[in-house]
Amino acid sequence: ISGRTGTGKSLTAHLIHRHTSREQALPKILYPSSADPESQLQEAIASTKGGALLLEQIDQLDPNAQSQLIHRWESDGDSFPRILATCDSDLLAQVNAGEFRSDLYYRLHVLEISLPDLSERIADLPPLFAFFLAEAQPDRTLSIGSRAFTLLEKHAWPGNLRELRSVASHALTVCGEGKQIEPEPLPRYLRTDSTAIEARTEEKDLETALEHWLDLF
Secondary structure: EEEOOOOOOOHHHHHHHHOOOOOOOOOOEEEEOOOOOOHHHHHHHHHHHOOEEOOOHHHHOHHHHHHHHHHHHHHHHHOEEEEEOOEEEOOOHHHHOOOHHHHHHHHOEEEEEEEEOOOHHHHHHHHHHHHHHHHHHHOOOOOOOOHHHHHHHOOOOHHHHHHHHHHHHHHHHHOOOOOOOOOOOOHHHHHHHHHHHHHHHHHHHHHHHHOOOOHHH
């Protein structure tokens, strides 16, 4: 599962696992960038007992840990856990550069899911925002007003889903007992972004009108 930071790679992995027939409730989470990734790999693989294992940031796994992982995978056979892996960078490019083992890459590359930035899937904003609201406070029913949603649509979302979850939590905290989220409970920077966009639009409209007026003389 590939994508930039905050695009929802871990969430996607958990959703995939949730819809499988494996008995294990959740995959084990492994951070290969830890101080001792080789020992952590061994412990995580042993603890899954044929279940599932989530390898986060596998593009950061050092060469020794890569070798150990592929060796264990080949030796364990069918008893090896199901692997879900995430990465921020182009793993194939790392293979071509000799930075990532090709045999491990092709073991992993049975199915690839590439997650686009949130700015490229604005149509997903309403259900995603509703999901994060329900996740934070499942017993509360909240809707988002049209003015507030316009602010969300205009934002570039550099922090992707992680930023959207933070915005939802902020709105819940500030909204109080209200039933609808208006612009006021949203973080200030979102409202500032909108003001700046509107100001630039008005400035451009004025410039166009002046140019048209001057052309008459």
